[in-house]
Amino acid sequence: MTKIIRNVVCPFCGCLCDDIEVIVKDNHVIGTRNACRIGHAKFVHFEGAIRFTEPLIREDKRDEFKKVDWDTAIEESARILVEAYKPLLYGWSSSETHAQFKGIELAELLGAVIDNTATV
Amino acid sequence: MQDSGYPVATLAEATHRADLVIYWACNPIHAHPRHMTRYPVFPRGFFRERGRKDRTLIVVDPRKTDTAKIADIHLQIEQHKDYELISALRAALNGLTIEADKVAGIPTEVIYQVVDTCKSAQYGALFFGMGITMTRGKHRNIDNAIRLVIDLNRYTKFILTPMRGHYNVNGFNQVASWITGYSYAIDFSRGYPVYNPGETSTINLLKRGEVDAMLNIAADAGAHFPQKAIEHIAKIPLICIEPHKTPTTELANIILPPALAGIECDGIAYRMDGVPIELKKIIEPPEGVLPDREIIERLIKKVKEYL
Ligand code: SF4
Numbered sequence: 001m002t003k004i005i006r007n008v009v010c011p012f013c014g015c016l017c018d019d020i021e022v023i024v025k026d027n028h029v030i031g032t033r034n035a036c037r038i039g040h041a042k043f044v045h046f047e048g049a050i051r052f053t054e055p056l057i058r059e060d061k062r063d064e065f066k067k068v069d070w071d072t073a074i075e076e077s078a079r080i081l082v083e084a085y086k087p088l089l090y091g092w093s094s095s096e097t098h099a100q101f102k103g104i105e106l107a108e109l110l111g112a113v114i115d116n117t118a119t120v
Numbered sequence: 121m122q123d124s125g126y127p128v129a130t131l132a133e134a135t136h137r138a139d140l141v142i143y144w145a146c147n148p149i150h151a152h153p154r155h156m157t158r159y160p161v162f163p164r165g166f167f168r169e170r171g172r173k174d175r176t177l178i179v180v181d182p183r184k185t186d187t188a189k190i191a192d193i194h195l196q197i198e199q200h201k202d203y204e205l206i207s208a209l210r211a212a213l214n215g216l217t218i219e220a221d222k223v224a225g226i227p228t229e230v231i232y233q234v235v236d237t238c239k240s241a242q243y244g245a246l247f248f249g250m251g252i253t254m255t256r257g258k259h260r261n262i263d264n265a266i267r268l269v270i271d272l273n274r275y276t277k278f279i280l281t282p283m284r285g286h287y288n289v290n291g292f293n294q295v296a297s298w299i300t301g302y303s304y305a306i307d308f309s310r311g312y313p314v315y316n317p318g319e320t321s322t323i324n325l326l327k328r329g330e331v332d333a334m335l336n337i338a339a340d341a342g343a344h345f346p347q348k349a350i351e352h353i354a355k356i357p358l359i360c361i362e363p364h365k366t367p368t369t370e371l372a373n374i375i376l377p378p379a380l381a382g383i384e385c386d387g388i389a390y391r392m393d394g395v396p397i398e399l400k401k402i403i404e405p406p407e408g409v410l411p412d413r414e415i416i417e418r419l420i421k422k423v424k425e426y427l
Contacts, residue, residue: 005400005402008382008400008402009382009389009397009398009399009400010287010382011287011288011380011381011382011383011389011399012287013151013152013284013285013286013287014152014283014284014285014286014287014289014290014391014392015131015152015154015155015158015159015391015392016287016389016391016392016397017154017158018397022402024402024403027403027404028403029383029402029403036153036154037153038153039153039154042383043383049364049365050364050365051363051364051365051377051406052362052363052364052365052369052375052377052409053377053406053407053408053409054377054408055374055375055376055377056372056374056375057373057374057375058373058374059373061354061358061371061372061373065375070410070418073374073376074376074415074418074419074422075422076374077335077359077374077376077419077422078419078422078423078425078426079426080333080357080359080373080374081333081335081359081419081423082423082426082427083333084331084332084333084357085332086309086330086331086332087331087332087333087334087335088322088325088326088331088333088334088335089334089335089337090322090334090335090336090337090339090341091335091336091337091338091339091341091361092288092292092337092338092339093284093285093286093287093288093289093292093338093339094286094287094288094338094339094381095288095337095338095361095378095381095387095412096288096291096381096382096385096386096387096388096389096399096412096413097288097291097294097295097387097388097389097390097396098387098388098413099337099338099381099387099411099412099413099415099416100288100291100292100295100296101295101299102413102416102417102420103337103416104295104296104299104300104306105420106416106419106420106423107306107308108308109420109423109424109427110308110423111308111309111310111311112308112309113305113306113307113308113309113320113322113325113331114296114306114308115304115305115306115320115321115322116289116292116293116296116304116339117285117286117289117339118250118289118292118293118303118304119304119305119317119321119322119323
């Protein structure tokens with residue numbers, strides 16, 4: 001069944017256009033209206049992009065990744081961050097604000113550096 | 121930005137009022153394709169009934185970009201000379217005589233003309249791209265641009281808005297500012313927030329090899345950073361919260377897959393002019409991924425256990 005969702009906000013660039021119409025069929029975005037070329041590409045899953053759907057882990061960066069469950073992945077990540085002398089939490093610019101808010105809490109806990117793409 | 125604050129307005133206000141629009145070091149036709157068509161250039165505004173015809177468009181860019189091609193005035197500035205040109209505009213504005221024939225590749229008489237255009241505008245809007253911070257002078261360029269806008273406000277109303285790339289760069293800067301007092305590059309290693317770009321900023325820390333683990337979320341460090349910074353990332357444990365395979369995930373030890381905010385989960389984002397907007401969830405995420413905020417929450421819980 002196809003449905004059209006109106007007044008969607010485009011999560012791609014800082015314009016956050018809020019007049020996008022998204023056409024959804026069986027839980028897939030099959031088209032958009034009003035979005036520009038790059039905004040459209042964010043909505044429709046682009047060809048060739050490889051999506052991760054489960055946590056992956058590897059000890060050595062030359063090894064292949066192994067699938068793990070979330071608990072293990074979170075434990076391992078937390079261990080790395082806690083054991084580090086000075087961890088860096090970088091990025092955040094394409095995540096939504098609640099995550100950014102929590103990120104600052106995490107940085108404070110860890111005594112880490114937190115920075116986003118505005119950095120120069 | 122931190123030294124002088126900055127005068128802002130919403131995009132809607134700029135659309136209704138601005139009769140002079142300046143794009144400095146940005147190319148909206150490519151990077152923000154609907155910026156000009158939805159906001160301050162083409163649409164009719166309350167006080168700008170004829171749309172584009174009621175507005176003067178100035179573009180400052182070393183290249184002849186598609187945006188520059190439709191400008192009324194294109195200042196084809198020499199690369200890395202943003203600071204010089206801003207200073208020259210301020211000098212002209214403050215009644216000083218510029219003795220050089222050209223500044224930053226722009227003839228002095230054009231500089232005086234531009235200053236006159238700015239002074240006689242009823243409402244000016246300066247949009248600057250992050251390109252301005254990548255040239256020599258870095259964040260000092262923005263400080264200087266802010267001072268230019270402050271100077272211009274002695275003659276007319278002038279506002280300034282950074283053209284944000286990623287959709288929620290501004291969100292991070294806003295949240296960080298109200299929690300820590302600083303908008304980015306915040307170092308908590310002394311137990312309280314310290315901000316000093318050049319010292320506490322990502323690229324410098326990586327180049328000097330000062331950090332010994334990294335969490336990369338919602339940005340592609342591996343694709344945009346200088347070689348030397350990437351070499352250091354390759355040496356330290358890297359955790360990526362990233363939905364797709366990217367140059368950064370190639371360097372990761374752990375990949376935590378998130379749902380896409382605004383498509384597969386809801387959330388809030390701050391538009392470039394500082395207006396917070398609610399993102400919608402339109403489809404279900406793939407099984408096995410979590411929203412960013414939930415991943416961070418779970419990390420916080422574990423970190424508290426280990427500390
Ligand atoms: S539709 Fe285009 S201009 Fe609007 S937010 Fe999306 S990417 Fe930006």
